[in-house]
Amino acid sequence: MITHGKAGRPRDQRATGTILRAALALGEELGFDGVTIEGIAARAGVGKTTIYRRWPNAWAVVMDAFLEDVTRIAPVQDRATARESFIVSMKLVAKSFRGRHGKILRPLIGRAQIDENLRKAMTERWLMPRRQRSREIVRRAIGAGELRKGLEPDVVLDALYGPLYHRLLVPYGEVKLTDGYVESLVNMVFDGLEPR
Amino acid sequence: MITHGKAGRPRDQRATGTILRAALALGEELGFDGVTIEGIAARAGVGKTTIYRRWPNAWAVVMDAFLEDVTRIAPVQDRATARESFIVSMKLVAKSFRGRHGKILRPLIGRAQIDENLRKAMTERWLMPRRQRSREIVRRAIGAGELRKGLEPDVVLDALYGPLYHRLLVPYGEVKLTDGYVESLVNMVFDGLEPR
Amino acid sequence: MITHGKAGRPRDQRATGTILRAALALGEELGFDGVTIEGIAARAGVGKTTIYRRWPNAWAVVMDAFLEDVTRIAPVQDRATARESFIVSMKLVAKSFRGRHGKILRPLIGRAQIDENLRKAMTERWLMPRRQRSREIVRRAIGAGELRKGLEPDVVLDALYGPLYHRLLVPYGEVKLTDGYVESLVNMVFDGLEPR
Amino acid sequence: MITHGKAGRPRDQRATGTILRAALALGEELGFDGVTIEGIAARAGVGKTTIYRRWPNAWAVVMDAFLEDVTRIAPVQDRATARESFIVSMKLVAKSFRGRHGKILRPLIGRAQIDENLRKAMTERWLMPRRQRSREIVRRAIGAGELRKGLEPDVVLDALYGPLYHRLLVPYGEVKLTDGYVESLVNMVFDGLEPR
DNA sequence: GTATAAACGAGACGGTACGTCAGGTCTTTCT
DNA sequence: AGAAAGACCTGACGTACCGTCTCGTTTATAC
Numbered sequence: 001m002i003t004h005g006k007a008g009r010p011r012d013q014r015a016t017g018t019i020l021r022a023a024l025a026l027g028e029e030l031g032f033d034g035v036t037i038e039g040i041a042a043r044a045g046v047g048k049t050t051i052y053r054r055w056p057n058a059w060a061v062v063m064d065a066f067l068e069d070v071t072r073i074a075p076v077q078d079r080a081t082a083r084e085s086f087i088v089s090m091k092l093v094a095k096s097f098r099g100r101h102g103k104i105l106r107p108l109i110g111r112a113q114i115d116e117n118l119r120k121a122m123t124e125r126w127l128m129p130r131r132q133r134s135r136e137i138v139r140r141a142i143g144a145g146e147l148r149k150g151l152e153p154d155v156v157l158d159a160l161y162g163p164l165y166h167r168l169l170v171p172y173g174e175v176k177l178t179d180g181y182v183e184s185l186v187n188m189v190f191d192g193l194e195p196r
Numbered sequence: 197m198i199t200h201g202k203a204g205r206p207r208d209q210r211a212t213g214t215i216l217r218a219a220l221a222l223g224e225e226l227g228f229d230g231v232t233i234e235g236i237a238a239r240a241g242v243g244k245t246t247i248y249r250r251w252p253n254a255w256a257v258v259m260d261a262f263l264e265d266v267t268r269i270a271p272v273q274d275r276a277t278a279r280e281s282f283i284v285s286m287k288l289v290a291k292s293f294r295g296r297h298g299k300i301l302r303p304l305i306g307r308a309q310i311d312e313n314l315r316k317a318m319t320e321r322w323l324m325p326r327r328q329r330s331r332e333i334v335r336r337a338i339g340a341g342e343l344r345k346g347l348e349p350d351v352v353l354d355a356l357y358g359p360l361y362h363r364l365l366v367p368y369g370e371v372k373l374t375d376g377y378v379e380s381l382v383n384m385v386f387d388g389l390e391p392r
Numbered sequence: 393m394i395t396h397g398k399a400g401r402p403r404d405q406r407a408t409g410t411i412l413r414a415a416l417a418l419g420e421e422l423g424f425d426g427v428t429i430e431g432i433a434a435r436a437g438v439g440k441t442t443i444y445r446r447w448p449n450a451w452a453v454v455m456d457a458f459l460e461d462v463t464r465i466a467p468v469q470d471r472a473t474a475r476e477s478f479i480v481s482m483k484l485v486a487k488s489f490r491g492r493h494g495k496i497l498r499p500l501i502g503r504a505q506i507d508e509n510l511r512k513a514m515t516e517r518w519l520m521p522r523r524q525r526s527r528e529i530v531r532r533a534i535g536a537g538e539l540r541k542g543l544e545p546d547v548v549l550d551a552l553y554g555p556l557y558h559r560l561l562v563p564y565g566e567v568k569l570t571d572g573y574v575e576s577l578v579n580m581v582f583d584g585l586e587p588r
Numbered sequence: 589m590i591t592h593g594k595a596g597r598p599r600d601q602r603a604t605g606t607i608l609r610a611a612l613a614l615g616e617e618l619g620f621d622g623v624t625i626e627g628i629a630a631r632a633g634v635g636k637t638t639i640y641r642r643w644p645n646a647w648a649v650v651m652d653a654f655l656e657d658v659t660r661i662a663p664v665q666d667r668a669t670a671r672e673s674f675i676v677s678m679k680l681v682a683k684s685f686r687g688r689h690g691k692i693l694r695p696l697i698g699r700a701q702i703d704e705n706l707r708k709a710m711t712e713r714w715l716m717p718r719r720q721r722s723r724e725i726v727r728r729a730i731g732a733g734e735l736r737k738g739l740e741p742d743v744v745l746d747a748l749y750g751p752l753y754h755r756l757l758v759p760y761g762e763v764k765l766t767d768g769y770v771e772s773l774v775n776m777v778f779d780g781l782e783p784r
Numbered sequence: 785g786t787a788t789a790a791a792c793g794a795g796a797c798g799g800t801a802c803g804t805c806a807g808g809t810c811t812t813t814c815t
Numbered sequence: 816a817g818a819a820a821g822a823c824c825t826g827a828c829g830t831a832c833c834g835t836c837t838c839g840t841t842t843a844t845a846c
């Protein structure tokens with residue numbers, strides 16, 4: 001009497017989408033700490049159990065809603081030179097930080113400081129893949145002689161992307177993530193601080 | 197008949213300390229999202245009103261408890277050269293991130309993404325003063341010819357400190373904030389990525 | 393092409409029995425208010441729909457399980473005199489109250505105070521038939537001169553059986569339904585309270 | 589430092605009353621199994637905790653609401669003879685069964701079959717006191733020669749009151765608790781079933 | 785030295801959301 | 816077409832904290 005995982009009513013795929021959209025809408029209206037399982041359920045016209053069957057808590061829903069479309073926004077760009085690749089890629093990232101995604105991302109990374117599962121999801125489904133491809137660009141540029149031999153790709157990437165996240169997350173003033181900022185940042189890191 | 201704010205029983209100064217210590221203890225035991233006004237009150241043997249009279253919510257208590265001793269930990273160091281100053285200062289910061297303060301700081305910065313008052317407190321009472329002094333070091337180094345003319349101090353500081361906070365907050369892997377990392381990071385940024 | 397009520401898979405008759413047994417078992421383990429359609433289904437290894445196809449709710453299942461065997465337990469006894477008939481019959485009833493059936497009957501009558509369908513089922517399938525036969529015994533005894541003329545059979549039966557149910561259901565102390573109690577009760581009612 | 593059970597804000601006595609009244613009102617509107625802590629709280633304009641602080645569940649509230657005024661309704665009456673005392677007392681009981689209290693009492697006794705605390709409350713706060721006084725009447729009547737020597741008061745009371753509860757709780761037909769019924773019942777029990 | 789005033793601990797108050805359970809219905813696949 | 820499995824929406828459960836509000840008590844300044 002083998003029931004090979006097919007018995008029973010299948011999960012309603014439309015419900016999943018409705019829930020994700022409701023979560024984002026609520027977050028944008030009330031702020032993401034105001035997102036509540038009960039709120040999502042009411043907004044999506046869905047029972048609470050239907051949500052709990054898919055996610056363990058409200059933040060996990062928001063994270064999924066975010067990851068759903070973040071991947072196609074701001075993908076890592078590959079250009080002729082590393083310098084150019086990073087300027088283009090990072091301008092895309094800065095743009096998404098300035099816009100709708102920044103509004104979601106800040107609370108999400110914030111919450112991830114406390115919620116280990118959230119942290120893991122963010123790492124595996126978003127950041128690691130980006131890192132991978134970026135590391136490749138650095139390695140190729142080293143091989144091609146564009147970048148100094150002996151550089152550690154991860155340190156390089158920290159030096160480039162670190163400041164972006166720093167400005168997003170760490171509140172030391174009112175500085176903005178403009179395209180100009182990205183350009184002068186990348187150039188500065190490529191050229192070094194000292195006079196030649 | 198003006199009673200110039202001196203009438204009535206004065207606030208118990210010992211209670212303030214007890215509350216702060218209780219908040220930290222609870223945070224370290226349960227995680228900082230498990231810190232609750234009721235929990236602190238019970239732990240400190242204090243009424244809830246006594247806490248609400250001093251702080252608006254539990255995170256504000258934790259923030260105060262943190263700021264209380266963070267200032268004397270890892271103050272900005274000033275050495276003969278900017279490169280040296282940053283290496284020393286940032287090693288202190290890295291050390292505090294690796295230890296007890298990192299455990300508190302991560303949740304706090306996390307929560308500050310959502311709580312505007314927390315963000316403001318952190319900026320004004322901790323980050324801005326540090327920035328100020330660091331900016332001065334950069335400016336002096338430019339004047340002394342150690343650093344390239346025309347550099348914007350804030351971009352420089354982002355390039356140096358950004359990666360540190362990035363590794364603390366953004367989960368892309370298991371890299372650690374060692375002293376060696378700080379050294380190679382600072383040197384890399386000072387020297388630039390390209391071969392000379 | 394008429395398929396007159398024979399089409400499709402026939403109901404599994406064994407399932408009916410399994411369900412009834414599961415309901416009783418659960419009731420005896422958890423108390424009868426802990427009996428749940430989901431619980432019965434899980435215990436009987438049966439889908440919830442299979443139960444809903446046969447009964448409207450959990451109490452109806454329990455009622456059926458009870459009525460299944462209550463009829464053959466404690467049937468109304470007919471002896472030479474009414475007094476004897478009632479002593480024997482009521483001792484049987486008292487015995488069943490003291491035992492397993494009392495454990496089920498109390499919650500059932502309790503629930504019947506609220507659930508009109510339960511009340512109806514209990515009346516029609518259990519109590520009315522007994523009443524009928526008991527009334528006959530009373531009427532015959534009146535005709536035979538054993539009982540006073542002009543007595544209303546229903547009042548007589550209330551006076552005899554009422555105390556039994558009273559002790560079962562109404563909690564005024566710790567009195568027990570012993571055989572001795574039945575005997576002295578019946579004799580007292582037959583003889584009257586006043587000295588002759 | 590003795591805090592003699594007086595510390596803290598005292599319970600709001602008006603809330604207690606509002607809750608009890610809300611519980612009864614809901615019960616009469618929806619039926620007593622439809623009475624819910626959430627419903628009572630909403631109706632009374634009170635937080636759920638305020639109810640849970642006083643009672644463990646909805647039935648306990650209903651029981652308290654019932655007991656509140658049941659004591660002054662239908663108190664045990666004492667007349668010249670036992671026969672008269674019981675006729676008057678039981679007519680009062682029958683009347684209350686026919687009216688508002690019967691509507692509440694049936695579900696309550698019903699639920700008490702399942703809920704041991706309810707059973708206990710009903711016994712101690714309502715039934716036992718009545719029993720006590722009724723027993724006294726029986727004993728006095730025995731002493732005065734109105735009743736046969738050697739009668740057990742509890743069996744006598746069962747024979748008198750049992751039928752009343754029987755008709756209230758056990759569904760064998762549509763017989764009503766009229767004054768006439770009470771009279772013929774009491775007389776029958778006093779006189780006995782057999783012709784003299 | 786007696787008011788007056790504020791802080792204190794305790795704990796009740798009306799709320800919101802939690803995560804769970806069961807209800808009764810509906811939708812699959814299997815027999 | 817019935818059965819099992821299991822998803823669906825609904826509604827109530829009992830709990831935890833929220834931030835506010837009495838209480839009675841304590842501790843200080845002001846008159």
